Amino acid sequence: MTKTELVAAMAENAELTKKDSDKVLNAFISIVTNELKEGNKVALPGFGTFETSERSERKGRNPQTGETMKIAACKAPKFKAGKTLKDAINA
Template sequence: MNKSDLVAAIAEKAEMSKKDAEKFVKAFEEVITEELTSGGKVQLVGFGTFDVAERAAREGRNPKTNEPMPIPASKAPRFKAGKALKDAINK
């Protein structure tokens, strides 16, 4: 499912126009991004939690030359599924 499929599905489920559903999806993305950028997390009870994982600096290897190379520290967005979502998938 891509973004336009998601917008269409939300519009149908919520009985709203595709334009309003698209505004909702865009706003949802923006709110999640802003909260994660500021170091927070978004918890949707039963669905899951969006947060940021810290990755430490480490040494990797160049696959072509097999020489060691530094990999800098970084942050990565992460999603942890909630119990209700896991249960729904495993039925």
């Protein structure tokens, strides 16, 4: 499903215009992004949790040249599905 398809489905399901649904989706993405940047997590009970994890510096290999290189430490976003979502998918 693409963003356009998601916006259309949200509009139909919530009886909103596509323009309003797009605003809501963009606001959601912006809020989650800002919270993760600040180091907070966003929990949606029944759906899941968005959070960040620290990745330490590590060595990697360039697949084209075989040369060893450093991969810098970074923060990576994670999503952990909630029980209700897992149960719905596996039902």
